[in-house]
Amino acid sequence: MTRRTVAVAQVGGIQPDEDRPAVVERLVHLLEEAAERGAQFVVFPEMALTTFFPRYWTEDTDRVDSWFESAMPNPAVQPLFDRAKELGVGFYLGYAERTDDGHHYNTAIVVDSSGGICGKYRKIHLPGHSDNRRDLRAQHLEKKYFEVGDLGFGVFDVDGLKVGLCLCNDRRWPEVYRVLALQGADLVVLGYNTPLDVPGWQEPPHMKMSTHLLSLQAGAYQNSLWVAAAAKCGVEDGSYMIGGSAIATPGGDILVQALSDSDEVVVGTIDTDYSEPFRRSVFDFEAHRRPEHYRLIIERTGRGEPVPAPIP
């Protein structure tokens, strides 16, 4: 049995002129509240150190550089690492990463209670577009600013718990949870930024919350694992993003959920024992899965014609 108290540290809007030290101070406050409430692991959002900059088109490389971290930890973020280590709390943190050789990724790390980075993920399902849509109040340029992640979907040992990593839009893709579950993940953690204003058509605003929660609940249930998701939310530079940070159970229920759209800590205790009966019955993968019939999932990317099927 692994029992672990997990906090989801939701972060309200970060304005474009808010500098790293100010943001990190907010994160440290959330971490301290989480630790006071018994949390041993804290999930922070995607791009938790900056405003959700993919809404801006720019060709000014200095401005772009200002959004990315070229080392982790770095002096501005070090106080978060230090405080977490002091408190003996692990965490997940999303940020924009620029590598030494000039690659750009939408990245998340996990840090264990001793302060070491023990897992890393670079976002694979990048939403939005890469072209300049000038007529939009807020663009969604993840496909411009980031490359598709090159590390796959990994599961890492975080203080004895098997933790799978993903980011934001990944949560809507069932392949993600499945690949993590097939590696034995007990908990999937993710941060997200989900703006209401997006380019082109998406679901109506009132469906943003239901499809978000549905995605977490389905991923948790269909894979007999826990899911903890932290939002960056509220208003950033005039653009609204949903809250709804939550922990979903292996039964597909919501264990805890944030109610605000600002800085807020929600805490829940997860227990890997609760997953076990699901894994031994309805989701006994070894007994029930039939991969020979799933090949189209990797053989096709987009929708195509029906494979001719016999009618005996």
Place this chain on the structure above:
Amino acid sequence: MTRRTVAVAQVGGIQPDEDRPAVVERLVHLLEEAAERGAQFVVFPEMALTTFFPRYWTEDTDRVDSWFESAMPNPAVQPLFDRAKELGVGFYLGYAERTDDGHHYNTAIVVDSSGGICGKYRKIHLPGHSDNRRDLRAQHLEKKYFEVGDLGFGVFDVDGLKVGLCLCNDRRWPEVYRVLALQGADLVVLGYNTPLDVPGWQEPPHMKMSTHLLSLQAGAYQNSLWVAAAAKCGVEDGSYMIGGSAIATPGGDILVQALSDSDEVVVGTIDTDYSEPFRRSVFDFEAHRRPEHYRLIIERTGRGEPVPAPIP
């Protein structure tokens, strides 16, 4: 645009001594009500012609034979085919199939409005067990009575609509909807029998309905298609099965849902246009899916160790 009025014809308990003509008469009544209410296609349950016999252990081959159809249609079922053709209504029907060469499958067919069988599916995700668990009031012997289906997950043209077929427990497996969506399915149809009494552990009774609906909603949303599911439900020979027959929308909402646990028709109008904006944005598979990172889905059946991942 394809607009189609679809009925889900939920069937209450079928007792072991209820013969085929009596059952077929019930199905015809449901079909007639559906047609009166404008339905052009009717979804019947899994094993819609018999009681849910996998609850019984028997080695009496005559008794087993009595549960299976060796031809479809056959004289007992012909009145359903005839009435559907008269009314110009297509349908999905689940039944236990014995082939000429002695194979046994849990099968579903689709019949178009001209009365022809235009698609067939043999269940792939068989739940339950194959051993005799004498201590149980109701067993779940699908793995004893049926072989794993050999036709894959097919999508068929039913009067101009692309319809994907599956059965019962398949609805809990995200691979099923994905394989059907990758073949362009606009509607996934399924019948189910979901008993509360099952061998070994499963989720508590109060979760049977939430996990059922969650599975339909997630499959519909994550694949931008409609899902229509029909229950056999109520009490059969002392064993209770849930109702909850429903149609889920490409937005993950429930369009209509049965409220009883007996014979009941629910009707909804689906529109393939409603799926399109989802398919062009968040679920533009061609733009966003990354099959090179999904390989574990077919390379592994059960859960295994994490694939070693770099932490650059």
